[in-house]
Amino acid sequence: MCSTLSAVGRHLHTVLLVLALVGAGASSALAQVEGGEGIDPPPGAGGTDPPPGTGPTDPPDSTEGEGATEGAEGESAGETPESGEAGELPPPADAEGEEAAPPPLQMIVIDAAPHGVAPVVGRHVTERMRITAQEMGYTVVDAAPTVQAAQRMQMPYPPSPADLWRVTYVSRSQRGAFAKVWAHDGRYVFEITVASLDGAGPFFARGTSGAEDLHEVVARLMCEALPAPATFDREAAERYAQPQEGQPTREQAVAAQWTPPERVDRVQVSQRRVSRRPTRRFDVALQTEAAFGTSSDFFYNHLVGLRLGFRITHNLHIGLYGAYANLRGRDSRESNLLPMLQLTQRIRLSSRSDLTVPIRASVGYLPFNGPVLRLSAGLNIPVSERVEIGADILSPTFWFLGSQVEISLNIGLEVIFRL
Numbered sequence: 001m002c003s004t005l006s007a008v009g010r011h012l013h014t015v016l017l018v019l020a021l022v023g024a025g026a027s028s029a030l031a032q033v034e035g036g037e038g039i040d041p042p043p044g045a046g047g048t049d050p051p052p053g054t055g056p057t058d059p060p061d062s063t064e065g066e067g068a069t070e071g072a073e074g075e076s077a078g079e080t081p082e083s084g085e086a087g088e089l090p091p092p093a094d095a096e097g098e099e100a101a102p103p104p105l106q107m108i109v110i111d112a113a114p115h116g117v118a119p120v121v122g123r124h125v126t127e128r129m130r131i132t133a134q135e136m137g138y139t140v141v142d143a144a145p146t147v148q149a150a151q152r153m154q155m156p157y158p159p160s161p162a163d164l165w166r167v168t169y170v171s172r173s174q175r176g177a178f179a180k181v182w183a184h185d186g187r188y189v190f191e192i193t194v195a196s197l198d199g200a201g202p203f204f205a206r207g208t209s210g211a212e213d214l215h216e217v218v219a220r221l222m223c224e225a226l227p228a229p230a231t232f233d234r235e236a237a238e239r240y241a242q243p244q245e246g247q248p249t250r251e252q253a254v255a256a257q258w259t260p261p262e263r264v265d266r267v268q269v270s271q272r273r274v275s276r277r278p279t280r281r282f283d284v285a286l287q288t289e290a291a292f293g294t295s296s297d298f299f300y301n302h303l304v305g306l307r308l309g310f311r312i313t314h315n316l317h318i319g320l321y322g323a324y325a326n327l328r329g330r331d332s333r334e335s336n337l338l339p340m341l342q343l344t345q346r347i348r349l350s351s352r353s354d355l356t357v358p359i360r361a362s363v364g365y366l367p368f369n370g371p372v373l374r375l376s377a378g379l380n381i382p383v384s385e386r387v388e389i390g391a392d393i394l395s396p397t398f399w400f401l402g403s404q405v406e407i408s409l410n411i412g413l414e415v416i417f418r419l
Helices: 002-035 062-078 119-135 143-152 161-170 214-225 234-241 250-257
Strands: 106-109 113-115 175-184 187-196 203-209 282-293 300-311 316-328 333-348 356-366 370-382 387-401 404-418
Touching: 106 119, 106 143, 113 119, 119 175, 119 187, 119 214, 143 161, 161 175, 161 187, 175 214, 187 214, 203 214, 282 316, 282 387, 300 333, 300 404, 316 356, 333 370, 356 387, 370 404
Parallel strands: 106 175, 113 175
Antiparallel strands: 175 187, 187 203, 282 300, 282 404, 300 316, 316 333, 333 356, 356 370, 370 387, 387 404
């Protein structure tokens, strides 16, 4: 009996389910006929939830409400809208409201110019500048394109700040750097110049170092002279890059500065030869000298003379010297004349200084006494282009008097006039 009732219940449940499906189809068809076509869907019909408070104000009919509810359930259950009815996918969150990062700044580093120091010092300075610029975030142009850019604009070397700006412009970089290095008082001296295409600068930094802290000092000076990449004004640089009316473009300017010849048979490198000949060969010197005897029998002699000199080279000098000699005699002071022939070699203390150390050898003859041999070393200090003051600090002098030789230590002072 229980099995019979359960079978009847299952059949009854099936019949009720069929009737419900038929009713739902009729209600949906009725809603489509009564609702009409051509009405815009409400906000949110494209797949998003509508904003609150935008529903109908009048309650719909029960039949229509059931159809609308079932239609909405059908759409949400898996119906895909036709192409063109739904909107496009929104852009990713990263690309909305954010600007792309600007490209890194490009920088050119001209080889450092060593003055009076070994060329390897300039190479160390250049390499340290390139490394520091890369550490600051710049993209540094390689050595070969750097040389090509300098050759294209025929850049003078060492470049001035204006020349550095031009070669930076030709190399399509945003900033350029150049350094000079020389030696002073036993230390290296650096001067770094930075040009920027945005119109700022030029920037400078100067410092000194020894050989042990060269890289550290150059890196610090580079950070002082080179602004950070974020300070570069791209808009100003673009205005500079735009040619004004009547001005040539970048390509025209480069082509005008360097035009390749039709045929190149041989590369000729010309260099101006620096003349080593002295400009003023003759000079006149007035000298006074005191001679102090070194033997147990102390004596004092004094000389006042005039020397005519001729410069063979910048540092080799020959002169004819004649002096009045006031000498110690047997009973009283005696007067005499001392002619001497002098040969002088000057040693320059520094390439950046005009101070020289004269090493002089003199040979003369004192009448009624005998030969005189004098050796001296001192210091010459330039006062102007034509006037020098010289001092003979260490001057041993040998007086040959018959069978004996007297030795004196002399101190001399002279004024030299170049003719």
